[in-house]
Amino acid sequence: MKKYICLVCGYVYDPAKGDxxxxxxPGTAFESLPASWVCPxxxxxxxxxxxxx
Amino acid sequence: xxxxxxxxxIYSVGAIDFDRRLFDELIPLPEGTSYNSYLVVGSxxxxxxxxxxxxxxxxxxxxxxxxNVEKIDYLVAHHAEQDHSGSIPxxxxxxxxxxxxxxxxxxxxxxxxxxxxxxxxxxxxDREKISLGNKTLEFIxxxxxxxxxxxxxxxxxxxxxxxxxxxxxxxxxxxxFGPDEANVYRAAKRYFAEIMMPFxxxxxxxxxxxxxxxxxxxxxxxxxxHRNPKLILEAYxxxxxxxxxxxxxxxxxxxxxxxxxxxxxxxxNLMERGITVKPYNLARTDIGELAMDxxxxxxxxxxxxxxxxxxxxxxxxxxxxxxxxxxxxKFVSVIGSFAWGGKMxxxxxxxxxxxxxxxxxxxxxxxxxxxxxxxxLDRLADxxxxxxxxxxx
Numbered sequence: 001m002k003k004y005i006c007l008v009c010g011y012v013y014d015p016a017k018g019d020x021x022x023x024x025x026p027g028t029a030f031e032s033l034p035a036s037w038v039c040p041x042x043x044x045x046x047x048x049x050x051x052x053x
Numbered sequence: 054x055x056x057x058x059x060x061x062x063i064y065s066v067g068a069i070d071f072d073r074r075l076f077d078e079l080i081p082l083p084e085g086t087s088y089n090s091y092l093v094v095g096s097x098x099x100x101x102x103x104x105x106x107x108x109x110x111x112x113x114x115x116x117x118x119x120x121n122v123e124k125i126d127y128l129v130a131h132h133a134e135q136d137h138s139g140s141i142p143x144x145x146x147x148x149x150x151x152x153x154x155x156x157x158x159x160x161x162x163x164x165x166x167x168x169x170x171x172x173x174x175x176x177x178x179d180r181e182k183i184s185l186g187n188k189t190l191e192f193i194x195x196x197x198x199x200x201x202x203x204x205x206x207x208x209x210x211x212x213x214x215x216x217x218x219x220x221x222x223x224x225x226x227x228x229x230f231g232p233d234e235a236n237v238y239r240a241a242k243r244y245f246a247e248i249m250m251p252f253x254x255x256x257x258x259x260x261x262x263x264x265x266x267x268x269x270x271x272x273x274x275x276x277x278x279h280r281n282p283k284l285i286l287e288a289y290x291x292x293x294x295x296x297x298x299x300x301x302x303x304x305x306x307x308x309x310x311x312x313x314x315x316x317x318x319x320x321x322n323l324m325e326r327g328i329t330v331k332p333y334n335l336a337r338t339d340i341g342e343l344a345m346d347x348x349x350x351x352x353x354x355x356x357x358x359x360x361x362x363x364x365x366x367x368x369x370x371x372x373x374x375x376x377x378x379x380x381x382x383k384f385v386s387v388i389g390s391f392a393w394g395g396k397m398x399x400x401x402x403x404x405x406x407x408x409x410x411x412x413x414x415x416x417x418x419x420x421x422x423x424x425x426x427x428x429x430l431d432r433l434a435d436x437x438x439x440x441x442x443x444x445x446x
Binding site: 007008021022035036038040043044045046047048 | 158196197199201251252253254255258379406407409
């Protein structure tokens with residue numbers, strides 16, 4: 001599973017860690033995050049993320 | 054400062070800051086602001102929802118005295134920012150028995166920003182209810198309007214929702230429900246643009262959630278209370294939604310007149326094509342007004358001369374601001390002038406990286422605009438019209 005980086009603030013979503021504070025379990029792929037999920041650091045939507053190279 | 058009654062045993066007890074003219078040393082407040090704090094008196098317990106900016110804590114205390122409040126059991130913190138939670142430490146000294154009710158994220162921020170003692174905090178979860186006797190507080194987590202810890206409180210018995218900054222406005226008024234609807238709408242839109250716009254994804258989600266809740270009054274933490282919440286909720290749905298209007302925001306600055314001439318020419322041309330234009334000379338612009346027009350505009354044009362090989366700093370400021378506010382704008386272009394060269398367009402384009410926009414080719418004049426430059430501006434206006442029509446405007 002790929003990591004995704006937030007283009008607004010630089011936060012990296014790591015599927016291995018998930019985002020437990022937002023109720024996202026470790027092992028959740030970025031693609032499986034709900035459309036309502038936002039960056040935990042800056043609040044940007046999923047459309048502001050891209051695959052981390 | 055007068056206490057204002059909203060419902061039986063529910064009062065607005067915050068402070069009206071008629072004099073304040075700048076927020077965060079950034080946002081102009083042409084109409085002042087207020088820090089709304091609400092007292093909810095139950096048959097057994099009393100809760101104070103949010104406090105006020107520490108500079109105005111005297112007004113809050115006076116209001117509590119006027120109501121002969123002898124005890125506060127709960128201080129509810131919807132949002133850790135200083136203008137709402139900044140007076141919590143002082144109130145804890147006045148009411149040492151009080152517990153601060155807040156969510157887990159806000160607890161962290163109250164401790165790190167305001168040194169609120171951890172043992173005074175009681176963490177509540179989403180949809181948790183705390184009884185005050187004949188009234189019940191229900192907490193609804195609403196992150197990212199506009200910090201990660203924001204939340205609302207709902208009192209079902211009185212059908213009233215306390216929304217903190219969400220639905221708020223910077224408007225100092227002695228009238229609890231504000232002046233006429235048009236003024237309240239305008240102030241709320243300005244506030245949305247300055248504070249809420251970057252968080253449209255979360256706003257849409259919260260609006261959906263609120264549809265399942267029955268409330269007749271929405272009481273935010275700044276500005277008037279809404280007694281017909283449908284109006285402000287519909288406005289938020291419109292502003293946060295993806296629809297743009299047939300409008301162009303033209304934010305420009307000119308040093309010796311070339312960019313000004315181009316901006317005026319383009320303004321006229323867009324008007325002739327039936328497009329609404331909002332020209333802003335950045336040397337004398339209230340950035341709140343500019344932000345407000347970014348809420349709906351399909352296109353943003355930045356106009357700038359070339360200064361030391363880059364954009365004029367005022368144009369860079371406007372681009373930086375638009376990028377941070379992340380409006381739903383669909384098209385962007387640049388007009389301006391240069392004397393011998395530079396990379397003004399590249400610099401501005403790089404500053405707008407957050408926006409999901411199509412860049413329309415810029416129009417740059419070498420020195421004073423010539424007939425060829427005016428023809429290029431005609432083509433730019435045509436291109437804007439074509440793009441607007443292509444998205445159904």
